[in-house]
Amino acid sequence: xxxxxxxxxxxxxxxxxxxxxxxxxxxxxxxxxxxxxxxxxxxxxxxxxxxxxxxxxxxxxxxxxxxxxxxxxxxxxxxxxxxxxxxxxxxxxxxxxxxxxxxxxxxxxxxxxxxxxxxxxxxxxxxxxxxxxxxxxxxxxxxxxxxxxxxxxxxxxxxxxxxxxxxxxxxxxxxxxxxxxxxxxxxxxxxxxxxxxxxxxxxxxxxxxxxxxxxxxxxxxxxxxxxxxxx
Ligand code: ADP
Ligand code: ADP
Numbered sequence: 001x002x003x004x005x006x007x008x009x010x011x012x013x014x015x016x017x018x019x020x021x022x023x024x025x026x027x028x029x030x031x032x033x034x035x036x037x038x039x040x041x042x043x044x045x046x047x048x049x050x051x052x053x054x055x056x057x058x059x060x061x062x063x064x065x066x067x068x069x070x071x072x073x074x075x076x077x078x079x080x081x082x083x084x085x086x087x088x089x090x091x092x093x094x095x096x097x098x099x100x101x102x103x104x105x106x107x108x109x110x111x112x113x114x115x116x117x118x119x120x121x122x123x124x125x126x127x128x129x130x131x132x133x134x135x136x137x138x139x140x141x142x143x144x145x146x147x148x149x150x151x152x153x154x155x156x157x158x159x160x161x162x163x164x165x166x167x168x169x170x171x172x173x174x175x176x177x178x179x180x181x182x183x184x185x186x187x188x189x190x191x192x193x194x195x196x197x198x199x200x201x202x203x204x205x206x207x208x209x210x211x212x213x214x215x216x217x218x219x220x221x222x223x224x225x226x227x228x229x230x231x
Contacts, residue, residue, distance in 0.1 A: 034207030076153030086138030097155030
């Protein structure tokens with residue numbers, strides 16, 4: 001059974017903006033997929049369809065045998081803008097990932113169960129920030145913030161990890177660093193991952209498989225050997 005399956009998915013905004021056109025693919029569990037394409041190609045729409053924030057106009061999205069859009073907690077998200085709470089520590093930020101899997105009322109009173117705290121520390125360890133757990137997110141570097149964002153997604157214990165341009169705002173060295181931790185985290189947990197990137201050199205280094213979109217169409221689906229610079 002594939003972890004992710006898109007079956008003839010089309011997304012049309014308004015009357016005639018075709019953001020995705022008849023897209024089908026399957027992703028086996030644990031695969032690290034990079035989504036490539038120029039601005040406006042449909043990458044963000046693809047990720048929103050995968051996390052259930054956008055309903056496809058036609059077609060179906062299945063994640064671990066369940067139609068997407070029911071339980072939100074099954075999909076973890078890493079954003080270009082990290083959306084951390086800057087005044088809180090890396091630990092508290094990572095812990096907020098547990099909100100989607102814990103009893104919300106309980107968590108709102110900041111009474112996180114020990115199990116969630118353990119998960120937050122484990123996730124910070126995975127992204128190499130255990131020693132920085134107590135540091136205020138606002139005082140961290142861009143790359144460290146993205147790694148806290150990854151930790152927060154891991155705390156959700158998702159079936160699928162999605163990352164929307166996670167390293168676009170970073171310099172090349174920090175970008176590679178963040179991708180290395182994301183890849184390592186995914187491998188360690190056998191976590192199926194889809195990350196959109198626009199830097200082909202970084203994509204090439206970390207992807208197991210590459211999906212290329214342009215004008216809403218899937219124009220490429222292949223591995224590193226097949227990848228050309230103009231996808
Ligand atoms: P990318 O992430 O690759 O830049 P998007 O998925 O954001 O591409 O956009 C694909 C196309 O859909 C673009 O033409 C964009 O203008 C359009 N689009 C994206 N979101 C919306 C929206 N909420 N409403 C209308 N059109 C949208
Ligand atoms: P991205 O390419 O990273 O999605 P955009 O600037 O294209 O960034 O889009 C930012 C936001 O605006 C997104 O939420 C998207 O859905 C929305 N959007 C993009 N294009 C359009 C559009 N043509 N009409 C309405 N909303 C849009």
